[in-house]
Amino acid sequence: MPPSPHRSAQDSSPDLADWSGFALLESFANRSVSPVEVAKAVIARIEAYEPRLQALYAFDPEAALRDAKASEQRWLKGEARALDGIPATIKENIATRGTPVPLGTAARPLVPAAADAPSAARLREDGAVLLAKTTMPDYGMLSSGLSSFHPLTRNPWDLSRNPGGSSAGAGAAAAAGYGPFHVGTDIGGSIRLPASWCGVFGLKPSFGRIPIDPTYYGRVAGPMTRTVRDAALMMASLTRPDPRDPMSLPYQDLPWLDLAIDVRGLRIGVMMEAGIGLTLDPEIRTAVERAAQLFAAAGAVIEEVPPFVTREMLDGLDDFWRQRAWADIGALGEEERAKVLPYIRQWAEGGRNLTGAQVYHGMNQMMAMRHAAVAATHRFDFVLSPVAPCVAYAAELASPIHDPERPFEHIGYTVAFNMSDQPAASVNAGFTKAGLPIGLQIVGRRFDDVGVLRLSQAWEEMCPEKRPWPRLS
Structure with missing residues (x-):
């Protein structure tokens, strides 16, 4: 069979765990590969890597094999769905029915979720095989794989390094080949930072593009994959409407899989300095x-x-987020509060004595950030920047500088585009001399998610430095 134009170099790998979603669908259709074979390959990869990587929560291989067998039957009967048989993981804070949602912290009771949240529901409806949830730090408030509930998640490119967060397990799982599809969430960089540090693609879509439940200011769900095209394939399913999200955008049947773009004449801005926070690493600047x-x-x-x-x-x-975190943590009893990761507890306590005026000022500053982001970027078709000022840091740290009094010194490139609702992606731009991935952020105008995917695909094809995915021996 001749190679598909949508296939990557990894799709020729003998290990089905490394195949893209597109290649799997093609092979299921021509019956050269079955969903059961793929599920078994991914389960074997997980069982080999997971003792060292610790990217998953609620891994259920028996249920995955059962769903893969049901998918296989649908393919044989000519009743296949849009994503039928493709293995997927879901970030822990996105509810899946029957599984507790601890939000990364040992302080929450383990109550099984009553129903799938929108992203999980859309993937399940379209036949994806849900293998597991992925890890996150306490309350999703760290760019780290450190958690009081989950084991420490590590970066597959270098196990001494952090995968980033808060979609820590999703980034590590994507890079390690735990299937093609992974869903993360992002409120300040939580998809793009681990995507950058794990060398995968991550899309923070426009606010409201993918329905979520529960909703919150700036919070989005989005795909994390090894290829841009697989993320586009996921978007076609994830963006379908759900009445549980009253902040979602009106549904649009967008041309997600039309990724062609003519770069000639595009106005592209380059924001090399964040203006605040850590100094930009020279190797990131060069990339x-x-x-x-x-x-x-x-x-x-x-x-x-x-x-x-x-x-x-x-x-x-x-200030705003400290007070928001303290509203949850301060309401806990002393025994439960003591279970929260000490870094997060100390950070949140900084919001304990803030006045209403201070918190209101903090919220206004987020609005100021929103206006500034749009004003600085609206005249460009796209904007390029680093994703983070540093590469992946030590696995045991809560943040690059590990200081709860200075928690956000590494999110200056990412957070403003959550506040402004703009779509933004991280796509691999190369590697440091030490072999650590570097992310390139591609930001689009408000609601131009398709455009961000198109330019990301163009860069994926142009990028002169490509390496095999990491192997844990």
């Missing part, structure tokens, strides 16, 4: 500058974007 140069060589018009996030904005956001 992003190289990306800008290659887009320019392809005919794009490149222009510098000055930084726009201020210290007052970031500190205001910090």
